[in-house]
Amino acid sequence: MHKENNLSKNQQIIFDLINKSSEPLKAYTILFNVQKRGIKAPPQVYRALDKLVQTGKIHKIESKNAFVACRNTNCEMSKATAFSICESCEMVDEISDAKLNKYLSSFNDKKGTKYKRFNLEFFGLCKKCK
Amino acid sequence: MHKENNLSKNQQIIFDLINKSSEPLKAYTILFNVQKRGIKAPPQVYRALDKLVQTGKIHKIESKNAFVACRNTNCEMSKATAFSICESCEMVDEISDAKLNKYLSSFNDKKGTKYKRFNLEFFGLCKKCK
DNA sequence: TTACATAGTGTTATATTATAACAAACCTTA
């Protein structure tokens, strides 16, 4: 029996927290929130986050140094990510748009280079803030 | 006579450094390199960087926390930025592709939201590293 | 010219984000 894609204890604790959050969580916010569950130090958090990002369970919002759960069944390896970010309320939504995804995944630059991975962040005002 | 788009002393020093660099520079690398020119403390660097980013003279590579000079005469306000990033040698190139730019600038998500700004980062291997 | 507003500067201290390094525990599979 080989290893399932199951999460380890710390990974599960941290994934659960991020997954039930409606907004991106920062590493030290996570740390604070899981201390009651025995996770006491930054490396424990960052290690779990790294692993969750690698496996595509969560994504890092680079412009905010914060993490959201993946809402897209297709992006298992975080190869193609796109987000909309509200500049007013800080809300973040993962964009799941097949056409956009296809367009960018097959994008070649002028030198003909293809890429393995991309991350796209859109900024504007969300419906509520408009 | 109204104000030109000229840079202040610190802004100019820091822009010159970034502009002549072939690779993205980090804030503390910049600080180290401009100390001989009288810029001694982080806030001086970050303030100049903020202003240069706002005016589109430089861009921040979010995934690297590093800064590059704008190579694109069109993106004066940093509203539409795209980069190719080599995962091996860390080289960064600004992508200037009118079609891509147009496609993303006019992108609407499923809720019909338009965005003011985007930042796109492609990852892969550059020509040298392939 | 003076006076006001705005932007920029210099400085100290501190907040926030992230990793190094090492030892121990825990699974898996041979």
Add this chain to the structure above:
DNA sequence: TAAGGTTTGTTATAATATAACACTATGTAA
């Protein structure tokens, strides 16, 4: 059981970024 990988716990510290305050320079408008 032994070997190898991954996860954990821990302390310390590195790297990135901002708060706050006093002061200076510059542009604009009366």
